[in-house]
Amino acid sequence: MSYLAYLNAEIFHLSGILSITFCGITMKNYVEQNISTKSHTTIKYAMKMLASSSETVIFMFLGVSTIQSTHDWNTWFVILTILFCSVYRIFGECLVIGEREEDR
Structure with missing residues (x-):
């Protein structure tokens, strides 16, 4: 479903990242009601781990680009x-x- 949102955004030359974000926000209410409590807990902590890892990578790239690039x-x-x-x-x-x- 999120890939479809991304493709639609790309077709209309809009932001794919924002479309996936809003798709996730919209789907959250429906997905939580259709999965078990155990699955919900697993997904919750997996997303926290992915968010933390992504944040770490972003700040690493930011630090490297701050040191290496010339600034205007x-x-x-x-x-x-x-x-x-x-x-x-x-x-x-x-x-x-x-x-x-x-x-x-």
């Missing part, structure tokens, strides 16, 4: 990143403070 400096990218992070941090803090004040 983009001043506007740095300035806008800091600006947006600051704005959204202030916005998020205002929402949290507003919720707290509303509860009092």
